[in-house]
Structure formats: C-alpha cells, structure tokens
Amino acid sequence: MVENEGIRRYVAHAILWIGIAIVAFPVYLAFVASTQDNAVIANGQMSLWPGGHFIETYYKTLFVGSSGTTREPVGMMLLNSLIMALSIALGKIFISILSAYAIVFFRFPFRMTVFWIIFITLMLPVEVRIYPTYKIAADLNLLDSYSGLALPLIASATATLLFRQFFMTVPDELLEASRIDGAGPFRFFKDTLLPLSRTNMAALFVILFIYGWNQYLWPLLITTRDDMQTIQVGIRKMIVTSDALTEWPVVMATSILAMLPPVLVVIVMQKLFVRGLVETEK
Amino acid sequence: MANVVLRNVRKTYPGGVEAIKGVDFEVGDGQFCVLVGPSGCGKSTLLRMVAGLETITSGEIDIGGRVVNQIEPADRDIAMVFQNYALYPHMSVYNNMAYGLRNRGMAKPEIDKRVREAAQILEIGPMLDRKPKQLSGGQRQRVAMGRAIVRQPKVFLFDEPLSNLDAKLRIAMRVEIRKLQRRLSTTAIYVTHDQLEAMTLADILVVMNGGVVEQIGNPLDIYQKPATTFVASFIGAPPMNLTPFRPGETGIAVSGNAGGILGVRPEDLTLTSGTAPDGGVRYDLTVEAIERVGAETFVYGARNGTADAAAVSSRPGELPPGEIIVRLPGQAAPAIGERIVAVAPRDKLHLFAADGRSRIEL
Numbered sequence: 001m002v003e004n005e006g007i008r009r010y011v012a013h014a015i016l017w018i019g020i021a022i023v024a025f026p027v028y029l030a031f032v033a034s035t036q037d038n039a040v041i042a043n044g045q046m047s048l049w050p051g052g053h054f055i056e057t058y059y060k061t062l063f064v065g066s067s068g069t070t071r072e073p074v075g076m077m078l079l080n081s082l083i084m085a086l087s088i089a090l091g092k093i094f095i096s097i098l099s100a101y102a103i104v105f106f107r108f109p110f111r112m113t114v115f116w117i118i119f120i121t122l123m124l125p126v127e128v129r130i131y132p133t134y135k136i137a138a139d140l141n142l143l144d145s146y147s148g149l150a151l152p153l154i155a156s157a158t159a160t161l162l163f164r165q166f167f168m169t170v171p172d173e174l175l176e177a178s179r180i181d182g183a184g185p186f187r188f189f190k191d192t193l194l195p196l197s198r199t200n201m202a203a204l205f206v207i208l209f210i211y212g213w214n215q216y217l218w219p220l221l222i223t224t225r226d227d228m229q230t231i232q233v234g235i236r237k238m239i240v241t242s243d244a245l246t247e248w249p250v251v252m253a254t255s256i257l258a259m260l261p262p263v264l265v266v267i268v269m270q271k272l273f274v275r276g277l278v279e280t281e282k
Numbered sequence: 283m284a285n286v287v288l289r290n291v292r293k294t295y296p297g298g299v300e301a302i303k304g305v306d307f308e309v310g311d312g313q314f315c316v317l318v319g320p321s322g323c324g325k326s327t328l329l330r331m332v333a334g335l336e337t338i339t340s341g342e343i344d345i346g347g348r349v350v351n352q353i354e355p356a357d358r359d360i361a362m363v364f365q366n367y368a369l370y371p372h373m374s375v376y377n378n379m380a381y382g383l384r385n386r387g388m389a390k391p392e393i394d395k396r397v398r399e400a401a402q403i404l405e406i407g408p409m410l411d412r413k414p415k416q417l418s419g420g421q422r423q424r425v426a427m428g429r430a431i432v433r434q435p436k437v438f439l440f441d442e443p444l445s446n447l448d449a450k451l452r453i454a455m456r457v458e459i460r461k462l463q464r465r466l467s468t469t470a471i472y473v474t475h476d477q478l479e480a481m482t483l484a485d486i487l488v489v490m491n492g493g494v495v496e497q498i499g500n501p502l503d504i505y506q507k508p509a510t511t512f513v514a515s516f517i518g519a520p521p522m523n524l525t526p527f528r529p530g531e532t533g534i535a536v537s538g539n540a541g542g543i544l545g546v547r548p549e550d551l552t553l554t555s556g557t558a559p560d561g562g563v564r565y566d567l568t569v570e571a572i573e574r575v576g577a578e579t580f581v582y583g584a585r586n587g588t589a590d591a592a593a594v595s596s597r598p599g600e601l602p603p604g605e606i607i608v609r610l611p612g613q614a615a616p617a618i619g620e621r622i623v624a625v626a627p628r629d630k631l632h633l634f635a636a637d638g639r640s641r642i643e644l
Contacts, residue, residue, distance in 0.1 A: 171366060171368065173364045173365075173366055173368035174368050174370070176333075176335050176355075176362075176364070176368065177362070177364060177368040177369075177370075177429075179334075179335065179354070179355045179356060180333065180334075180335075180355045180356060180360070180361065180362050180382070181356065181381050181382030181385055181429075182356035182357075182382055182385035182386055183356075183381075183385050187385065191370075191381070192370055192372075195372040196371065196372055
C-alpha cells in the first residue's frame, strides 16, 4: 500500500509537471524570442536560452514602437487597454449591482419582466449586434474614444444574474434589522449589502477585467487612430504579412507585456478573494 | 415606557389568505406579554405587524398612545430580537450595537457610553471587537439583545429568540431575559411556540390558534381555567387528557347539558385500587408505555372497553383519542400491560362544550 501511495504521488506530480510544461513552454519561448536579435530569429537559429537584447527590445517596444505599419509605442497601447478593461470591469460591476439590488429588494410593477429582459440580453453579445452597436456608437461620436471602447460592452446580464443570486441568499431578517435600525434603502445598500458583496465583486472583477482586456473585435472596429489602439489589436498589426520583415522580438515582447496585467490582477485579487471568503459569513 | 394596544387587528395577504382574524389585547406599561401558539397560528405575523415589518390590513396598533399603522419601523421606537439574531456579519460586535444609534445621528460619546453599558450588563465586554461569526450561539444571542437595549426603546419585540440555542442555554437565557426586562422595566412582546417558555416568562399570556386569540390572561389562570380545549391541550406538558363526556356517565351532574368534553390534567390523576371519589372521574386503563424522567413518571394507558373515544377529534399536538396520560411522582410505576385505575376528584375536572370552543363551569 505504502509503495503504491508513493508511486501514485510521483505519477500525479509527473502529470502536473507535464501540464505546466505544455502551458508554460510557449510563454518561455516568447520571452526568449523577445530577447534575441531579429536576424537570428529570421534565420531560424534561435537558441532556447535568453539572448542579450532584453533591455534594448523592451525599451523599444514600450516607448518607441515597431518600425512597421504601427508606429505607436506599446506603452500607449497598454494604457489604452488598461483604461478599457478597467472601465468595462468597474462599469459592469456598478451597473449590475444596482440593477440586481433593484430587482431583488424592491417590489415594482413588471419586476420579473425587467429581469427577463436583462436575462435575454445574454443571447446578444457584441458579435451579434455589431452593426447596430457600431451605428449607434458612430452617431454618438464615440469612435476613437475611451467611452466608445467601453460603453457598449458594459451592460452585462451575467453579472446582474450573479449579484441577484447572491442577494437572494441574504436573509430577510438582515434587511428587517436594518429597517428597524433606521437604515433606508441607500444605507442598507452601502452599509450592509456592499460589504457583504466584496467577495463577489472581487471574483467578478477578475473575470470581467480579463474579458475586457481580451476584447479584439470591438476595439478593432471602433478605433482607427493608432494612439487609440489597444494592445490586442496592436499585436496583430505588428505582424507584417507583406514583403517586410516582421520584428519578432518586438512582437514577442508585446505579447509578454500583454499577458502581464491579467496575471497581476489575478495574483492581487486572489488574496482579497480568499480573505473575503474566510471573513464573510451570512 | 409605553403600553401597546391592538384593536381589531387583521391581516389579509394578497390572494385572500387571512393570517390574523381580528385580534384585540392590551399590554400594560412594563409588562411582559408572550404570544404562544403552534406554528402557523399568526403569532409571528402579529409581532411583525407591531414592529412595522408587515402592513396592517385593518384595525389599529397603538404604541404609547400613538397609532403607528403608517409609521416606519425605525420611527416606532421599538427594538426587535430575531430568531436567527440577524447580526450584521461584516460588523464588529460594537458596530452591530452602535449602528442603529449612528443612523439616528446620536453623538459619539453617548453611543459609546450606551454600548459599553449594554455590553457590561450582558457580559460581552471582552468581545466588542469580534465579528459575529467568532462568537458562540449564546454570545450572538447576547449581542442581539444588546443591539435592542442600547436603543432604549419603548417596546422590546422578541421573535422566538431562544429557539436556536441548546436546551441548557435556553433555560439560562430565559431567566436572563426576564431579569433584564424587569430591570429595565420596558414593555416586551415575546413570541414562542414553547409553552414552558411562555408560562415562565409571561405577565400576560396570549394563546393564539389559526389567526385568532384563544385566551388572554395570567399564565396560571390560563393553566387552571383553560377557556377552550385547544388551550387546555396546548398549555401544560404533557397535555391535558380530553375524553368525551355524557351526563350521568360519571358522578358529574351538569344541568341542561347534552354532553361535552371532559378534561383532566395528567398531574391530577392518581392511581387507586378503590373507586372514584364522589363526583370525580375514573378511568380503567391498560398500561401501554411508560416514560421515566427521574423526578416523575408518565404512564400512557389505553381505556378499557371504550370504542367511542374517537368522538374527541385529535388535533396536532393532542393525544391519540382514547389514550390517557397519568403523571406519577417519583419512579415507581406499573408494568406494561398491567390494568390500572386512575381517578381524579371533581374539583380537578375541566368541562368544555362539545365543539371545544367554550368552557363550562362545574
């Protein structure tokens, strides 16, 4: 039995390591490529060890930009992406928590109808309503603006649904105790519901930030100016398909940089997420 | 300091379900009123109507000489202790107690003084910085009480506050709630389904069933003279024995009465080998079960040779028809299957009309 346990543990660990290698190797390769000289990569002689062009490439990527079609430095793209992803994540959380609050805690005519209308929008992601949404954004002069990048993606049935489910688990007595304690609807929301939703908001923020960060189609349509470009669109534009030589180190550095913010968000929020889970009890 | 008056209070839910069918009673200043009844009898609804958490369909609720029908819970000058305590899970014990005072815009030093005073009374001083989930059930109960007393309200409302505690703690807290209420001499309305809690706490006991008040009064008066068979079987444990009664069957003479229901409390029955005392009642029983609880023993017996026992309908919480419980002091008891005779004197008998809705004085 004991030997069996040992073997099993080794097998389990081996499988885990293989999994990690499969996921991590391409990322490592991208990093290695970003530190090599472009000519070496173009010749197909790239080594598996990092080269000596780390500082040079990353400086160029962040502050100068590639010499190809997109001349915007990636620093700007990172900022654009960050603003868009943050606006989407925070905007979605703000709108959804308010609508969920209204749906769960207030009795008004057609409450369920409203809920179902919100629910139905789940079936209408941006890709489906892309033409009308573009038309509206264009008519409202939102092209090439941060509001244009974020606003059409903010309405979210998923987040509303999530908050609704959570709010429904909040015991009625808590609301009643608040009423007796003289807390009106706004105070109850601010003093009781928001602190209790912290965990949910943290979890949602992680998911929504990554959702916003990874947007490609919408930013591609809504932005035409290079300085409004997001990093996802920027990477694509750096890869030259015509005669010119793609600057692979810059492309790879951009990819690595594009991966960092979501990773950071996960690492930072995970702490809050776990702490919230441990502390909160209904 | 206030009295609470309910005048013909009714509650009809949308859809036509009538939860409260006209309730009248008054709780005097500083009195402890207990609403007791089986689940679904409307006692909690009534309490929530006093609190302002449920609307009043018709009738009036008056707290301290002011009709509060249209007044928000926060402005009724009441404090409520909930069954699950409803403490704010993200706030410390201190903030749980201070929250209501802050919302009223009370000055910080005054809030601090009141919270510390309440914490001292309830012996939760060392726990003020903890979160509710770090407390035991009994401690949470104390915090919930603390949240009520810092407000110094006119009326305390308790909604089955002890039902989540274990038996031992429940008894301790019961005594403490009573002492606290006496000390603060604040009017209190307390809802429970536990008749023992009701008997021990109440100045005035209100027995409810099916949305109506069955009987109001001093607990011992209700015990001694239950007004209906429902009250008779609900107050007192084990419940009163109820058997069909025909004039002439025993030595009891009732003028001009065709029949009714006879009630005898288990503690009023004694075992005998002789005959019934003059004018009393006699049951010939076969012992079916025995419960020994130490200081007393309960004997469950089936009546011999009575097929008509089912004439007294069995309601929830009542005995199966035809079964008689005898409470014996000590541990001595007959054997199972033994035939015994239980008797009770005439002055221990209760007689009710055949529908069980009224009491006939013997």
